Amino acid sequence: MATHDLYESYYNFDLKLYVRMDELPPMDMFVTTADPVLEPPIITVNTVLSLLAIDYPVNKLACYVSDDGASPITFYSLTEALKFAKIWIPYCKKHNVQVRAPFRYFTSENQPQSNIASSEFLQEWTHMKGRVSGVMTNAPVMLNVDCDMFVNNPQIALHAMCFLVDNEKERDIAYVQCPQVFYGGLKDDPFGNQLIILQEYLGRGIGGIQGPFYSGTGCFHRRKVIYGLSPNETTETKVFSSFNVKSVEELKNTFGHSTKLVESAVKALSGLNESSSSPSDSTSSIEEAIQVAGATYEFNTQWGNKVGYMYGSTTEDVQTGLRIQSKGWRSVYSTPKTPGFLGCAPTSLPVIMVQQARWTTGLLEILFTNNNPILVTIFENLRFRHCLAYLYCNTWAMRSLPELCYNALPAYCLLSNTSFLPSGDYGPYYRKPKQ
Numbered sequence: 545m546a547t548h549d550l551y552e553s554y555y556n557f558d559l560k561l562y563v564r565m566d567e568l569p570p571m572d573m574f575v576t577t578a579d580p581v582l583e584p585p586i587i588t589v590n591t592v593l594s595l596l597a598i599d600y601p602v603n604k605l606a607c608y609v610s611d612d613g614a615s616p617i618t619f620y621s622l623t624e625a626l627k628f629a630k631i632w633i634p635y636c637k638k639h640n641v642q643v644r645a646p647f648r649y650f651t652s653e654n655q656p657q658s659n660i661a662s663s664e665f666l667q668e669w670t671h672m673k674g675r676v677s678g679v680m681t682n683a684p685v686m687l688n689v690d691c692d693m694f695v696n697n698p699q700i701a702l703h704a705m706c707f708l709v710d711n712e713k714e715r716d717i718a719y720v721q722c723p724q725v726f727y728g729g730l731k732d733d734p735f736g737n738q739l740i741i742l743q744e745y746l747g748r749g750i751g752g753i754q755g756p757f758y759s760g761t762g763c764f765h766r767r768k769v770i771y772g773l774s775p776n777e778t779t780e781t782k783v784f785s786s787f788n789v790k791s792v793e794e795l796k797n798t799f800g801h802s803t804k805l806v807e808s809a810v811k812a813l814s815g816l817n818e819s820s821s822s823p824s825d826s827t828s829s830i831e832e833a834i835q836v837a838g839a840t841y842e843f844n845t846q847w848g849n850k851v852g853y854m855y856g857s858t859t860e861d862v863q864t865g866l867r868i869q870s871k872g873w874r875s876v877y878s879t880p881k882t883p884g885f886l887g888c889a890p891t892s893l894p895v896i897m898v899q900q901a902r903w904t905t906g907l908l909e910i911l912f913t914n915n916n917p918i919l920v921t922i923f924e925n926l927r928f929r930h931c932l933a934y935l936y937c938n939t940w941a942m943r944s945l946p947e948l949c950y951n952a953l954p955a956y957c958l959l960s961n962t963s964f965l966p967s968g969d970y971g972p973y974y975r976k977p978k979q
């Protein structure tokens with residue numbers, strides 16, 4: 545194997561990835577956006593450009609943007625961005641640019657140092673800066689990213705592949721989650737936006753049990769797991785014992801009436817899509833994609849219930865991760881020195897409160913679904929200690945009441961001139977220390 549064919553990447557646990565370029569699995573990347581006012585198209589465009597420019601074979605990447613706001617401005621911006629991508633991506637790769645979201649790259653701290661940069665580079669840099677203003681692929685790996693989170697480490701996909709490329713030891717890993725890291729936060733993080741407790745302490749702690757929760761953006765999934773595969777249903781047993789004997793009708797009950805989608809799901813579940821790198825005929829795929837994207841497609845199917853993203857909670861990501869882990873799958877954190885993705889945290893109190901109210905409500909809702917952590921620990925394969933970690937998060941909203949009372953105690957004591965701490969009179973059984 546020639547050295548230049550090798551991709552080598554180090555992970556925290558000294559895990560190495562030795563794989564030829566053509567052996568890397570294809571990857572579909574999903575960016576979601578909803579509101580062109582709150583999430584200006586320029587942010588989405590930067591995220592898309594940074595994804596397209598990651599260090600990965602270009603013929604194995606596909607990027608999908610879901611715009612729930614159906615904004616023509618976002619659409620127009622993306623078509624313009626594609627033209628820009630044709631010069632931006634080769635430029636990043638040629639000069640090994642690290643931050644590949646143009647709006648971050650062209651900030652003052654990234655100005656090239658003219659004393660060390662070659663004249664060719666300086667010329668190209670200036671040229672680039674002038675332009676800044678301006679059911680198809682079925683890949684086995686899927687990455688999802690919020691529109692306001694750009695790629696900060698172009699090798700992040702290779703880091704994730706350390707775990708996902710078929711490696712005997714890591715076969716039961718369902719997804720690789722990158723912690724959410726934010727730029728431009730408030731000084732001293734007064735509202736806890738950097739999620740330090742959640743990610744640095746809780747996240748890393750549960751990483752040692754069954755792995756981090758799925759927390760939305762910055763997550764690399766195996767498609768077959770999203771389609772409902774369990775770790776004990778190895779590729780072979782699934783193909784030969786289950787799907788081959790299931791009738792087409794049964795499969796349609798699960799995946800809907802699109803024959804093409806059913807075929808692609810069977811391929812994904814049986815691992816037959818692991819090496820295909822080019823999309824199928826794009827015209828017919830687009831027609832099929834329009835059909836399966838319709839709001840009514842999911843009626844009387846298992847989407848949202850057993851396959852795909854779970855419904856029933858506004859934190860669909862945590863619930864989907866719980867469904868996956870309840871089958872016994874594990875997950876891992878990807879925390880290379882340079883964070884994989886950087887996002888923009890809200891900075892005003894009202895926005896933060898709305899966001900946290902949404903999260904806490906969503907987490908509580910999970911307790912009232914079939915994916916209640918206690919039920920899936922008893923009847924499925926969620927580990928007990930992992931169940932406790934989920935319960936700790938799910939009850940975030942309920943904990944707010946005792947926490948509020950506790951926080952109000954010092955103020956109450958000051959006003960009423962009382963103390964909630966022991967007064968010093970410990971009763972007859974207390975022996976005073978000798979002087």
Ligand SMILES: O=c1ccn([C@@H]2O[C@H](COP(=O)(O)OP(=O)(O)O[C@H]3O[C@H](CO)[C@@H](O)[C@H](O)[C@H]3O)[C@@H](O)[C@H]2O)c(=O)[nH]1
Pocket residue numbers: 575576577578579583610611612689690691692759760761858859860861862899
């Ligand atoms: O109807 C909607 C609403 C939101 N979004 C997109 O979903 C993403 C997350 O929405 P946002 O309002 O930014 O929610 P956050 O609370 O910041 O997101 C966190 O929490 C969400 C719910 O748990 C996860 O889906 C996200 O990945 C995670 O970053 C953004 O790209 C939105 O554009 C849509 O596509 N359609």
